[in-house]
Amino acid sequence: MLMSGRARSALRRRRVSRPFSGGLLLALGGTEILLTERASLKVIVHIGMQGLAGYLLPVVMLLCGLLILFSPAQRLFYSIVGVLVSLGTWLTSNLGGFLIGLLLGVTGSCLAFGWLPDQEPRRRLLRRRRAESPTVDPAAP
Template structure:
């Protein structure tokens, strides 16, 4: 089944994807220092990848955006202690807002065939 334009939670996808990029930017800015950062750097990169994965799942399976949004909220909260205060609070807030938008979004209803609309 083809998903038409406007049938995806675009605002939620954008917020969650930008949150993942923002949280992952600082540890990956100098990849040579990643081993020095240790477990904290690895946790930050994994959280960032998981957020980008949530955004990709929202894009690919918009009918299940609410579960990806809930995961983005949990990851946003986890980013506060594990990822440089959630990407200096900006990434965490973007993940929380994007996750809330995804949880609140519902796919448009399909009109019955032959309803003339």
């Protein structure tokens, strides 16, 4: 099902106005770790130090990812909590969801932490700098 041009532009504006990729990766990391917890016992490396913490930390990752998406003003707090919880899943949840969920969570948290709402998109900034900079003639003294 294809999206109309109006819906596509609305989604693009929403994606640019918030740390979309960071929140999405953090939420996907939490979901992946939760899904590896539900695997059969033959697949699971270890359940973790305590069974409850193995389920609690990925749920917190998922919630932090969603809160980053829906409340970008507090993204710094949620991204710090997200990276700490993601690193904590190394001990509690199948080595962080076989490293995939751990890496998704840490990457998403770092992207959300580094997102700047007032920064102009890079392509426009580079075009403007190229247009404003005078051309230098290498043959000129």
